[in-house]
Amino acid sequence: MKRFLEIIFIGLLFCSCTSKKTELVLLGTVHQPVQNFTPDSLYNILVNIKPDLILFEVDSSFFTKDFDFKKTWRSNENIATVKYMNNFDIDVRPYEFTGRNEYRIKIGSRPTDSKAFELLDSLYRNNQLNSLNNRIYQNFLEVNDTLNSFAYLGARAFNNSETDKTAEIRQKYHYKELLGIMSEYPIFSDTYYVKSDGDSINYFEGFKRASEFWDLRNHTMSRNILHFVREYQGKKIIVLNGYFHRYYLNSLIKPKEEELNFTIKEFYEY
Helix, strand or coil: CHHHHHHHHHHHHHHHHHCCCEEEEEEEECCCCECCECHHHHHHHHHHHCCCEEEECCCHHHECCCCCECCCCCCHHHHHHHHHHHHCCCEEEECCCCCHHHHHHHHCCCCHHHHHHHHHHHHHHCCCCCHHHHHHHHHHHHHHHHHHHHHHCCHHHHCCHHHHHHHHHHHHHHHHHHHHHHHCCCHHHHCEEECCCCCEEEHHHHHHHHHHHHHHHHHHHHHHHHHHHHHCCCCEEEEEEECCCHHHHHHHHHHHHHHHCEEEECHHHC
């Protein structure tokens, strides 16, 4: 009987250990040092949480086969992560859309999207938009300024549900509402950018492809994050992401919490 109870106890202990929930922190960041958010700010957050895995917003081309950085650069994330790697035993992995910038150039969304935006801004400032489109563009500028202002207020200011909602509204304006405005003015379809391969693409189509890529990129990043959730079961994972992405990643990842036995936490819960 005693032996039987010991077996039951060991079994229950084993089950409790293996069923430990993975903790996932979608840590919104600002890429360059600003007031109230610097590499030291981010490093201190990492030290406080003590993650088992850091997911970095680049693709595998930035890493060696042993997952060391091939080079360093002056971003908050890179400086803080390299410092953490030097002081603690930590796994760091990429989760970004592979060849993000090259892909955008290839499909013609870059730099055509920025050129289309500059043209739209010029129409607005020269009073060439109708009253409805003028108001839509003003709304975009207002929410854009609000969202950018959070960057200077510290990590709590851009890691919360209210800021996520502002980011969602801003991105909807940027990629949906502004595209709708462009569809009404022939100048966007009649103005072309010539790509390096000699092919050309009009400004409207370039901006449309940028809009589509925003969705594709976030879906790809989310799938890659969930891959690591499965691989690092029961561990603490920090996902470093520019805070404009947080709302989108949350919307795609949170519905999987129960199925994959993980919980999403904020950095200030530790």
